[in-house]
Amino acid sequence: MMHTVPDGVEVVASRDRARHLDIPPLLVLDAVTGFLDAHGIGSGPLAWRRIGDGHSNITYLIERGGDRVVLRRGPRPPLPKSTHDMVREARIQKALRGHGVPVPEIVAVCEDESLLGVPFYLMSHLDGTVVTDAIPAHLSSREQRGATGEAVVDALVALHGIDVTEGELASLGSPDGYLRRQVDRFSGLWEANASRALPAVERIADWLGRNLPASQGASVVHGDYRMGNLMFAPQAPARVLAILDWEMATLGDPLADLGYLTATYSEAGAPTTPLELTPVTRAPGYPTRVQLADRYRSRTGLDLTPLPWYQTLALWKAAIFCEAIYTRWQRGERPHDTDFGPSLEAGVPRLLTAAAQYAGLISTPRA
The missing domain is CATH 3.90.1200.10 (Aminoglycoside phosphotransferase (APH), C-terminal lobe)
Structure with a gap:
């Protein structure tokens, strides 16, 4: 199920709201919306859903005006040195895609930590199946x-x-x-x-x-x-x-x-x-x-x-x-x-x- 209303802890509406939390949120909607605007991705309000079973980096499906992308970011700071490098991770996938390795297309990379507290990137949403606790x-x-x-x-x-x-x-x-x-x-x-x-x-x-x-x-x-x-x-x-x-x-x-x-x-x-x-x-x-x-x-x-x-x-x-x-x-x-x-x-x-x-x-x- 996609969400549209912030929970005030993991997802907040604005960077101003984020500054008042003891623990930084994972998704700041006005910051992400501005980034999507800058890259021409969708229009209007956005909806989100956390996806994947990862316990390290965090992945969200983002939907906006009919466009769908996947946002991937690291966990909350402080981060151990040389880990959770989103910029490097995106660069690796771009290089591997050029060699025919099946990976999602990298849509945009954000190195500006002021938006979410850590770098993140956007990749294409693929219509596929991940096998975990149920057999498709x-x-x-x-x-x-x-x-x-x-x-x-x-x-x-x-x-x-x-x-x-x-x-x-x-x-x-x-x-x-x-x-x-x-x-x-x-x-x-x-x-x-x-x-x-x-x-x-x-x-x-x-x-x-x-x-x-x-x-x-x-x-x-x-x-x-x-x-x-x-x-x-x-x-x-x-x-x-x-x-x-x-x-x-x-x-x-x-x-x-x-x-x-x-x-x-x-x-x-x-x-x-x-x-x-x-x-x-x-x-x-x-x-x-x-x-x-x-x-x-x-x-x-x-x-x-x-x-x-x-x-x-x-x-x-x-x-x-x-x-x-x-x-x-x-x-x-x-x-x-x-x-x-x-x-x-x-x-x-x-x-x-x-x-x-x-x-x-x-x-x-x-x-």
């Missing part, structure tokens, strides 16, 4: 469930096949030393954001550092590649219409994406974690984690022997990222979060347990 009717047959999983892998293979040695994509970062930087960076993020002592974080970090695999290539790494960040075409057969949420994208080791995809993928019989954002893949007909990995290997020729290391990295990073959200929730910086934030008290330790099992630091319980 057109993708519900056993055949289409299998095809959906295969399409997830095939889109990742295509992304990883792009040449990143020249052109604008080459400026996204240096893939050399990527894995070591990931371990070092997230160790630092834990120290900066943790609100409690969880010794498993350091134990797993030490294991990761002592067992770094040799990267077999360099590619664009999405960083949060999962089914819930893909939009599928609104009719069968299963086809990826767009890859969403490029906040974490950089150049690095392609198996980091495969490790994250498989470690966070919901599979029948596997324990749940806070990263289970598309639980429907537990249903019959969807590929298993092993089948996803096998399809990727058959199309890339990469050696997946070290995949457990990448799966450990993925869940360890997820635990650290979720702990930052938990800390923000404890500080009252997520006032509408009555579910996800409090769930992380137990959820973060569950992620660390799963990471330790992939690393072989603790045994995996038998089903």
Whole structure:
């Protein structure tokens, strides 16, 4: 349902009203309206609806005079250094679109933080389906469930096949030393954001550092590649219409994406974690984690022997990222979060347990 009346907390009518709030709002209607006017998008009053399942950056569908765009912004300040860079995220998608990667068209970018307190961008609205906690009717047959999983892998293979040695994509970062930087960076993020002592974080970090695999290539790494960040075409057969949420994208080791995809993928019989954002893949007909990995290997020729290391990295990073959200929730910086934030008290330790099992630091319980 689209909204037209501000709630006075998350969405306010004016910047003057925003200045009187203890916690800054996420959407300021007069500021957004002025930005839309400056770019010739629609006319008259606007309506909005928060969309997506993200717990980091925030996305709204904006409707105005028959025009529809999607606004994406970072969370409330203060923001950790080098995170939630909307300008960079928009630039990445523009570059990838030029290589044929299915991404929304970037309509406009706002670097002026005075409007919403953070930079934001507008992208085209696509008529598609995101698979999360319900199986879309057109993708519900056993055949289409299998095809959906295969399409997830095939889109990742295509992304990883792009040449990143020249052109604008080459400026996204240096893939050399990527894995070591990931371990070092997230160790630092834990120290900066943790609100409690969880010794498993350091134990797993030490294991990761002592067992770094040799990267077999360099590619664009999405960083949060999962089914819930893909939009599928609104009719069968299963086809990826767009890859969403490029906040974490950089150049690095392609198996980091495969490790994250498989470690966070919901599979029948596997324990749940806070990263289970598309639980429907537990249903019959969807590929298993092993089948996803096998399809990727058959199309890339990469050696997946070290995949457990990448799966450990993925869940360890997820635990650290979720702990930052938990800390923000404890500080009252997520006032509408009555579910996800409090769930992380137990959820973060569950992620660390799963990471330790992939690393072989603790045994995996038998089903």
